[in-house]
């Protein structure tokens with residue numbers, strides 16, 4: 001039975017790109033119910049599936065493969081990499097929002113690369129300082145510009161062969177960046193696309209854009225909800241990569257690095273090995289999470 005990947009889901013149809021010949025898109029309906037460990041599952045964009053073709057263009061999805069990752073909102077399976085697009089200016093660089101996105105990627109089990117967009121508009125010393133800080137935290141961060149082309153080739157090679165999502169606020173330059181990296185893509189940019197965006201409540205279908213090298217990017221804003229759903233306090237503590245190296249040495253197992261004595265993370269903050277800003281944001285997210293849990297108690 002042929003296999004392929006769902007690249008679009010719309011009105012009950014799944015559009016499957018054949019694995020051997022990805023230019024061949026077969027419009028499929030789902031046949032029967034798919035179950036994993038007894039629970040019903042719905043095929044998602046990104047899923048690897050087995051399908052039966054009735055003819056060149058139509059067929060049935062017959063089975064859904066194991067997923068490596070599963071994002072909710074947008075629902076996409078098997079995403080490997082998140083490109084977090086944050087502009088240097090317009091809108092101003094927001095470390096708080098970036099750190100929040102990083103909590104989400106860590107929790108979803110995604111690798112993340114930060115694209116510092118519109119780097120041409122930023123003071124270069126400041127740009128280098130942001131790069132230094134996020135490298136210290138443990139992330140790859142690439143300053144990009146569609147005007148002087150910096151970072152474009154590097155980012156393109158990072159995306160090669162992978163299924164990626166582009167996440168970031170509207171206006172940071174996601175579409176421009178994709179257009180600059182891939183000459184076959186022509187997404188609308190600037191004010192036009194913002195008008196068409198019509199705010200976050202418009203339901204949009206998820207569609208994967210083929211990159212021509214086996215890779216795909218999801219054409220979606222990504223992580224539309226930044227509330228800490230389904231996250232425990234310990235999950236949050238473990239989403240800070242820069243804490244990991246120290247947390248083993250905390251006196252208490254399950255230490256949340258807040259007021260516990262003998263906490264190696266707090267010590268590393270005091271000695272400057274962990275950035276104070278990251279720790280402050282961690283404290284803030286913990287408060288938000290606790291507030292969220294209070295509001296959403298099941299009793």
Ligand SMILES: Nc1nc2c(ncn2[C@@H]2O[C@H](COP(=O)(O)OP(=O)(O)O)[C@@H](O)[C@H]2O)c(=O)[nH]1
Nearest residue numbers: 118145146147170171172173174175176189190
């Ligand atoms: N100076 C500068 N402006 C950019 C750059 N990338 C995008 N822009 C501008 O930022 C605005 C928003 O870009 P767009 O790609 O639509 O952002 P999106 O909403 O994230 O997809 C447009 O007016 C672009 O021309 C860049 O690298 N440098």
Ligand SMILES: [Mg+2]
Nearest residue numbers: 174175188193
């Ligand atoms: Mg856009």
Ligand SMILES: [Zn+2]
Nearest residue numbers: 250255257263
């Ligand atoms: Zn601790």
